Amino acid sequence: MNKHDTRTWQTIDAQHHLHPFTNTRELNERGVRVIESAKGVYLRDSEGNRILDGMSGLWCVAVGHGRNEIADAVAKQLRDLTFYNTFFNTTHPPVVELSRRLAEVTPAQFNRFFFTGSGSESNDTIFRLARYYWELEGKPEKQIYIGRHNGYHGSTVAAASIGGFGSMHRQGGMPIPGIVHAPQPFWWGEGGEMDPLDFGRHVARETLKLIDQIGAHKVAAMFAEPIQGAGGVIIPPATYWPELSAGLKERDVLLVSDEVICGFGRTGEWFGCELMGSQPDFLTMAKGITSGYVPMGAVAVSDRIAAALLEKGDEFAHGYTYSGHPAACAAALATLDILQGEKLVERVRDDIGPYLQSRWRALNDHPLVGDANMVGLIGSLQLTPDKAARASFPGEANIGLIARDFSFQNGLVMRAVGQRMVIAPPLTLSHAEADELISTVVKVLDLTHAHARRQGLVN
Numbered sequence: 001m002n003k004h005d006t007r008t009w010q011t012i013d014a015q016h017h018l019h020p021f022t023n024t025r026e027l028n029e030r031g032v033r034v035i036e037s038a039k040g041v042y043l044r045d046s047e048g049n050r051i052l053d054g055m056s057g058l059w060c061v062a063v064g065h066g067r068n069e070i071a072d073a074v075a076k077q078l079r080d081l082t083f084y085n086t087f088f089n090t091t092h093p094p095v096v097e098l099s100r101r102l103a104e105v106t107p108a109q110f111n112r113f114f115f116t117g118s119g120s121e122s123n124d125t126i127f128r129l130a131r132y133y134w135e136l137e138g139k140p141e142k143q144i145y146i147g148r149h150n151g152y153h154g155s156t157v158a159a160a161s162i163g164g165f166g167s168m169h170r171q172g173g174m175p176i177p178g179i180v181h182a183p184q185p186f187w188w189g190e191g192g193e194m195d196p197l198d199f200g201r202h203v204a205r206e207t208l209k210l211i212d213q214i215g216a217h218k219v220a221a222m223f224a225e226p227i228q229g230a231g232g233v234i235i236p237p238a239t240y241w242p243e244l245s246a247g248l249k250e251r252d253v254l255l256v257s258d259e260v261i262c263g264f265g266r267t268g269e270w271f272g273c274e275l276m277g278s279q280p281d282f283l284t285m286a287k288g289i290t291s292g293y294v295p296m297g298a299v300a301v302s303d304r305i306a307a308a309l310l311e312k313g314d315e316f317a318h319g320y321t322y323s324g325h326p327a328a329c330a331a332a333l334a335t336l337d338i339l340q341g342e343k344l345v346e347r348v349r350d351d352i353g354p355y356l357q358s359r360w361r362a363l364n365d366h367p368l369v370g371d372a373n374m375v376g377l378i379g380s381l382q383l384t385p386d387k388a389a390r391a392s393f394p395g396e397a398n399i400g401l402i403a404r405d406f407s408f409q410n411g412l413v414m415r416a417v418g419q420r421m422v423i424a425p426p427l428t429l430s431h432a433e434a435d436e437l438i439s440t441v442v443k444v445l446d447l448t449h450a451h452a453r454r455q456g457l458v459n
């Protein structure tokens with residue numbers, strides 16, 4: 001591959017590359033940032049800047065960048081068996097072994113796995129599979145899916161439709177029919193005068209009421225992230241999940257726990273549903289499954305669903321060329337070896353998680369922070385001009401983007417979702433790196449606060 005300077009990379013990128021979730025015209029005017037290499041929790045850009053990757057790439061690089069164990073496993077697999085499909089009465093050792101290993105780390109009801117190339121493809125797979133399940137069970141009228149406002153499930157047509165992003169629905173004729181969106185458990189923004197625990201129960205009950213209005217006999221499943229990630233790391237009040245999952249069970253509505261972000265240790269448990277205490281029928285997996293080294297997604301199918309498919313089903317007419325790609329399976333196996341060998345899930349639960357959380361929550365004292373919350377190693381900061389009133393900045397102040405830019409300039413990747421700053425660093429983060437992360441966040445908040453004062457947005 002050629003080696004260029006920053007300006008040349010930017011020029012060629014502007015001429016030939018369409019970026020995801022990007023206004024390409026604006027990006028090209030600004031000039032794109034070029035990341036050239038990464039090791040551990042640090043990125044290096046084409047200007048030689050070292051940047052702490054507070055977002056694990058895109059919530060995926062759980063075991064840190066540049067691990068030789070994974071690179072070597074993938075290289076070996078590409079030499080031993082570059083590719084073979086899993087469609088026509090064939091399998092291969094890495095996909096068999098990965099299926100077995102996933103059965104060990106997922107909750108007890110999951111023993112079968114369908115492989116995909118991404119989280120979006122996994123959700124589209126479940127979209128077809130859950131309706132098929134109900135047909136096999138003699139309840140073909142169970143067709144409707146429940147998503148949530150501000151939920152994120154991917155960018156393919158079904159996944160974007162189940163997700164609750166208006167910006168996505170407005171392009172391309174979404175949502176497709178058969179999907180109803182329920183409220184989100186976002187106390188800061190929508191809780192009004194209610195106490196957070198009451199609000200959690202209230203949102204769960206509103207969701208169940210919505211299902212009752214539709215008629216539970218028509219509802220196939222609800223898709224939900226244990227903690228909404230792309231929606232701004234919305235950590236639900238503790239009352240939400242117990243009330244919701246019990247209500248879904250009573251109504252025989254299947255639960256899809258979208259674990260694309262929360263899975264593989266992010267919350268300090270293997271899967272977010274375990275922390276939240278729900279018993280899903282499907283898990284959506286991607287990102288952390290290979291720690292982002294190679295694209296891969298998977299669907300965990302519970303014993304109940306698998307039994308119907310095996311006993312009553314015909315061919316499930318669905319699959320991807322790269323379902324169970326050998327190199328992706330090798331990356332996933334090497335990732336599991338690291339997660340288990342280094343006890344990273346336990347480390348997030350008992351060590352680095354509590355350490356970063358306590359320092360993160362102390363940010364609540366900053367005048368710009370309305371709510372600093374973190375579970376495992378996934379956290380959010382709600383920016384506000386007035387904590388007591390839970391007020392928002394005017395949208396045109398772009399306060400989140402201002403803070404995000406200060407963060408990058410000071411050597412930390414933090415993402416902005418509206419007026420929330422979110423963070424999800426690699427699970428390998430050391431205590432010293434956690435200290436650096438926090439001191440940069442304090443600096444970013446101070447800079448953003450000074451900016452807001454200059455703009456007359458705060459006193």
Ligand code: PMP
Binds near residue numbers: 258297
């Ligand atoms: N579900 C969730 C919860 C996600 O966060 C994402 C991606 N951010 C997806 C699904 C889609 O995954 P992918 O981008 O791999 O298709």
